[in-house]
Ligand SMILES: CC(=O)N[C@H]1[C@@H](OP(=O)(O)OP(=O)(O)OC[C@H]2O[C@@H](n3ccc(=O)[nH]c3=O)[C@H](O)[C@@H]2O)O[C@H](CO)[C@@H](O)[C@@H]1O[C@H](C)C(=O)N[C@@H](C)C(=O)N[C@H](CCC(=O)O)C(=O)O
């Protein structure tokens with residue numbers, strides 16, 4: 001860790017990223033590395049990046065004692081600097097160098113896909129924990145856990161400065177495996193640039209994350225997801241993903257393992273038996289069949305499980321340990337099941353077409369409900385097609401709909417709900433307060449019905465006008481209702 005700037009400029013030159021470096025900085029050895037001026041301190045190496053970057057941030061970092069900066073342009077601030085052609089790639093090169101390439105000291109499994117990344121990451125961690133407790137870090141949308149410390153995440157894949165510091169912390173905590181989610185945005189913004197993944201899992205890809213600052217087009221989104229595979233050695237791919245041929249083209253030169261229901265796959269799924277307490281299924285692998293039992297419900301979760309099982313087989317984990325690892329899994333806010341007087345309640349994170357479709361199908365298959373009550377909204381400033389898609393799915397699969405707040409951001413909750421409602425002719429109420437909407441659905445439900453609370457999973461905040469406002473959480477809202485109605 002903490003080599004000299006001369007080493008870094010040589011690396012940047014090798015990568016074709018270096019434009020120029022101030023004279024005489026080769027022997028400097030920065031004390032810290034940051035892209036956030038608020039965190040800068042004496043001897044810091046400050047990186048100027050980002051859509052909303054301002055010169056004032058650099059000035060603040062200089063005042064706090066930064067020793068040099070790296071940027072795409074000379075900001076005219078009295079500080080030695082390195083100028084580069086692509087600051088996001090250079091930030092990853094520099095962060096890897098500064099922290100001593102910690103990712104290379106562990107076995108890093110990267111998981112990408114429109115849906116199922118968090119779930120699959122937790123499944124694989126659970127298997128690895130069964131094999132060797134306490135030695136696996138997880139970097140997910142829900143949590144950054146580096147072995148001993150756990151923090152709430154703000155991004156699915158952290159920016160390079162944070163990512164490399166988490167890798168370092170994991171190594172220092174004695175971890176030898178990391179399971180991490182790799183978002184399309186991470187690929188677009190070069191957050192994992194230069195990192196190698198012994199295993200990459202490609203779950204699925206469907207239309208999402210298009211618009212605003214995310215992706216300009218579906219092609220760009222799909223292309224970013226597929227570009228991740230070039231950084232992996234072995235790639236585990238869902239045979240049924242959309243854009244399969246394109247995904248396979250992105251795996252050129254890699255060892256590819258397919259999973260799915262088709263018997264030509266390397267990992268074949270058969271005999272799924274769904275029930276309200278979990279699922280049983282079998283996976284065929286290298287000429288043998290293995291039976292599994294799990295607390296997770298839904299056909300899509302059997303697919304997530306199979307992807308993780310294949311990764312575990314590749315790692316050489318024995319089938320008995322895998323069976324143990326997946327038997328009891330609890331993933332907060334993902335298909336969480338509750339029951340009250342014959343009413344089944346499902347708390348889930350579904351907030352787009354692919355996930356919502358799968359949740360409805362899983363609910364119908366698992367519970368054969370008399371009626372489905374669906375409580376959801378749609379996030380402000382996110383992919384607009386979600387409102388149409390979720391409205392159309394509710395029209396097809398739900399009997400009663402309650403539209404409510406789900407991270408409205410700067411948009412008006414009622415306006416968002418009205419946009420969803422124009423796709424629904426079934427009984428549908430707009431109740432902006434989420435806890436009230438949940439209460440209304442539970443009040444109306446009868447034994448044999450299912451109430452789906454979708455979109456927020458285990459979250460305990462609502463994103464409202466740039467603030468994260470505390471929210472009781474869907475599960476606690478249900479518990480409170482049960483207490484008040486028992
Ligand atoms: C589009 C995008 O991904 N943006 C992320 C990115 O922004 P950015 O690099 O452009 O930086 P910025 O937020 O414009 O800020 C500029 C820079 O000024 C610095 N700063 C800021 C204030 C200050 O006082 N001093 C200072 O130095 C900031 O630390 C930052 O380095 O880096 C920021 C952290 O440095 C993230 O907060 C921000 O996530 C935004 C909020 C976001 O919502 N991102 C979503 C779209 C995202 O990345 N989602 C994916 C999942 C979706 C998928 O599956 O594709 C994810 O991986 O989470």
Ligand SMILES: Nc1ncnc2c1ncn2[C@@H]1O[C@H](COP(=O)(O)OP(=O)(O)OP(=O)(O)O)[C@@H](O)[C@H]1O
Pocket residue numbers: 113114115116117118119120141156181203204300301303304333334335348349350351354355356358359
């Ligand atoms: N393989 C899958 N296919 C389709 N839907 C899925 C799949 N796995 C999970 N889901 C649904 O998507 C929701 C989110 O799952 P999960 O958090 O694992 O996905 P993610 O890829 O991490 O999502 P995000 O990018 O929104 O953080 C779940 O609550 C479930 O409804």
